[in-house]
Amino acid sequence: MSIDLYHGEPASNSLKVLQAIHEKGISFNSHYINLTKFEQNDADYLKINPAGQVPALVHDGRVLTESTVINEYIDTVFDGPALKPDDPYDQHLMRVWTKYVDEVFRPSLSFLAWHALIPGLAKSLPEGAFEERLARIPLREKREKWALAASGGFTERELDGWRHNLAEVTDRVEAALTGHDWLVADQFSLADIAVFAMAVGMPRGHAHLWNAERTPRAMAWLERMRARPGVAAALAMPNHTRFVPEEA
Numbered sequence: 001m002s003i004d005l006y007h008g009e010p011a012s013n014s015l016k017v018l019q020a021i022h023e024k025g026i027s028f029n030s031h032y033i034n035l036t037k038f039e040q041n042d043a044d045y046l047k048i049n050p051a052g053q054v055p056a057l058v059h060d061g062r063v064l065t066e067s068t069v070i071n072e073y074i075d076t077v078f079d080g081p082a083l084k085p086d087d088p089y090d091q092h093l094m095r096v097w098t099k100y101v102d103e104v105f106r107p108s109l110s111f112l113a114w115h116a117l118i119p120g121l122a123k124s125l126p127e128g129a130f131e132e133r134l135a136r137i138p139l140r141e142k143r144e145k146w147a148l149a150a151s152g153g154f155t156e157r158e159l160d161g162w163r164h165n166l167a168e169v170t171d172r173v174e175a176a177l178t179g180h181d182w183l184v185a186d187q188f189s190l191a192d193i194a195v196f197a198m199a200v201g202m203p204r205g206h207a208h209l210w211n212a213e214r215t216p217r218a219m220a221w222l223e224r225m226r227a228r229p230g231v232a233a234a235l236a237m238p239n240h241t242r243f244v245p246e247e248a
């Protein structure tokens with residue numbers, strides 16, 4: 001049996017799958033893709049994932065992409081502790097969380113980070129180099145968003161919407177943890193894994209939202225998550241570029 005995981009820093013979507021694989025106790029070959037060097041767009045990697053994104057899992061020669069779907073597969077196929085609640089209704093609640101992370105939490109974080117960072121990145125590169133990098137991004141939507149971010153083109157209305165989303169996510173997490181240790185059914189699950197992958201950088205990147213006074217339960221949950229051996233092992237994966245999670 002061969003298990004190969006292609007991933008970036010232990011942050012964002014890569015951290016999502018790294019947590020699941022370590023929580024299950026699966027031994028795997030780690031292939032680090034340096035996103036700051038645009039290795040996700042190298043020809044060899046595009047043969048694995050033509051979208052030019054990490055993570056990607058290759059199990060016995062078959063390629064799996066999309067972090068949330070990869071995690072469901074990992075839980076279904078491999079031995080180890082269950083990462084889904086037993087009850088189908090609780091599984092539904094778990095998937096509402098993972099969907100919310102993919103559709104709201106992660107994009108809001110990303111767009112705000114791109115707005116803050118991409119203009120500086122574009123200016124720091126030699127003439128034409130940013131455009132050359134953009135041209136190598138296979139996904140048209142991604143290419144256009146990065147070009148827009150570089151020119152400071154996101155509107156105040158869009159930025160406000162993403163900031164509002166982050167406040168809403170924070171409040172939802174805090175509310176879900178009232179009287180509970182984990183987000184769904186008092187059982188650690190893929191919901192905790194997905195939210196944590198994006199939330200781990202919140203106390204640093206969005207400290208006005210995530211702090212001991214405003215969100216004591218969310219802060220305690222972050223510590224509970226970090227204390228899990230599988231999550232700790234995922235976070236301890238090499239961080240070659242000192243990439244900070246909230247910049248994903």
Ligand SMILES: N[C@@H](CCC(=O)N[C@@H](CS)C(=O)NCC(=O)O)C(=O)O
Nearest residue numbers: 012013014053054055066067068248
């Ligand atoms: N929907 C995909 C998104 C993957 C994704 O956006 N990955 C980011 C890193 S967290 C990436 O590869 N970024 C580099 C790029 O898009 O060029 C998933 O959940 O796996």
